């Protein structure tokens with residue numbers, strides 16, 4: 001193990017602008033275990049590339065299974081060593097200090113995020129604000145944990161109900177929101193008195209490492225948060241998930257991987273939270289304000305270049321306004337400026353890698369081969385990086401794959417419907433159930449459809465649902481559990497009941 005994280009940074013990028021290099025140089029690139037920054041036991045590293053250029057910008061430590069088990073050991077020791085009994089005010093103050101540090105350094109953190117995963121700077125800044133809001137929210141919740149004390153219904157006894165931290169947690173997070181997907185778990189877990197091993201995605205691990213450094217500087221004791229980076233997530237994390245010292249698994253990522261991790265978790269009857277894939281319908285009724293709907297569609301579709309679990313994946317629009325909606329959406333999508341997220345005025349960054357780019361192109365080609373019309377885009381951008389043009393497809397047939405599969409790219413397929421029942425049937429015709437967007441001016445319809453739509457969240461006349469105070473999560477194959485709001489901290493608390501005789 002070694003000392004200062006910053007001095008151990010092992011960045012290999014060259015010829016980056018000085019501001020970008022300075023931001024990268026501030027990031028610790030080692031594992032963080034028991035309050036120490038250290039190399040992986042095998043001594044290897046994993047390259048982190050800028051998706052806009054394909055250039056390697058950093059090398060982070062490549063953990064072995066033993067490193068991950070050491071991290072779990074540290075989380076276990078820190079929990080039994082006192083964190084579970086730490087004063088709620090102490091936990092709250094640490095989260096508050098970290099929140100303030102993030103806000104103060106928002107520009108640098110946004111640049112870091114853009115460098116590692118490509119989204120335009122303005123969007124990175126928005127994620128920094130959103131990510132920090134979970135630390136603030138749970139700083140406020142940490143001192144409000146309570147229980148119940150009631151009389152036995154027959155008298156003569158008392159019922160005491162208390163909330164206790166679940167214990168050491170394992171978190172696995174994706175690359176698409178590299179800060180917020182971490183803080184949404186780490187904030188409530190720290191507030192509840194849990195300890196943590198977190199493994200960010202190898203494609204974008206730098207924001208999580210920086211977050212760990214900020215929490216360390218905010219006074220978080222060693223061992224409460226441990227960070228593992230690795231190129232071999234399956235073989236490194238499976239032993240940790242199967243280890244009886246782990247008490248909770250919280251995963252954000254694809255349904256395919258989530259299903260596999262739930263199977264590992266079953267052996268220990270591990271508590272799990274699963275934030276998985278989506279296939280969000282965006283439904284526009286005839287009575288909707290089309291201007292509002294197009295504005296909301298841009299937000300719901302283009303946030304994160306469409307690489308969001310909440311991204312509107314398909315647009316179901318009432319027949320009489322479908323053509324107008326598609327044309328106006330195409331006009332706006334076609335006018336967006338594409339480029340490296342650090343460049344002025346850029347609104348659309350690259351996709352994360354070549355695999356993702358090929359998948360998006362394949363889904364568009366499939367829809368076009370089946371009869372969809374391309375209103376704008378429909379092709380990749382030549383040159384370095386993984387860029388795909390914002391695309392609107394009209395007259396998309398029911399059997400097009402992109403109506404069923406998560407696109408994860410800047411592609412908006414528009415299909416028309418003839419009635420409310422037909423719209424609902426189409427919207428619910430998916431194994432996913434994360435979020436739906438509804439546009440209508442009719443209050444009765446809004447409530448009727450909100451109740452019947454099979455998703456965990458609904459955006460009603462708005463294209464964005466994420467909020468630290470709200471329960472984020474899905475049903476069906478989109479997941480189990482909620483993040484954010486009071487529900488988010490409940491995921492990290494066990495309920496204990498004490499039956500008390502008083503006479």
Ligand code: NAP
Pocket residue numbers: 172173174175176177181199200201202203230231232233234235237238252253254255257258260261274275276277278308309310406434474478479
């Ligand atoms: P992914 O491939 O499932 O990866 C997610 C995380 O799991 C990464 O850290 C990945 O690490 C790790 N992982 C992959 N295989 C693993 C294994 N066998 N054992 C342990 N860990 C493993 O998903 P992604 O491509 O990063 O993210 C996109 C998906 O996440 C989309 O489906 C999206 O909808 C979903 N998502 C959901 C939410 C939500 O709140 N519901 C939010 C954001 C994203 P490596 O990549 O380093 O291998």
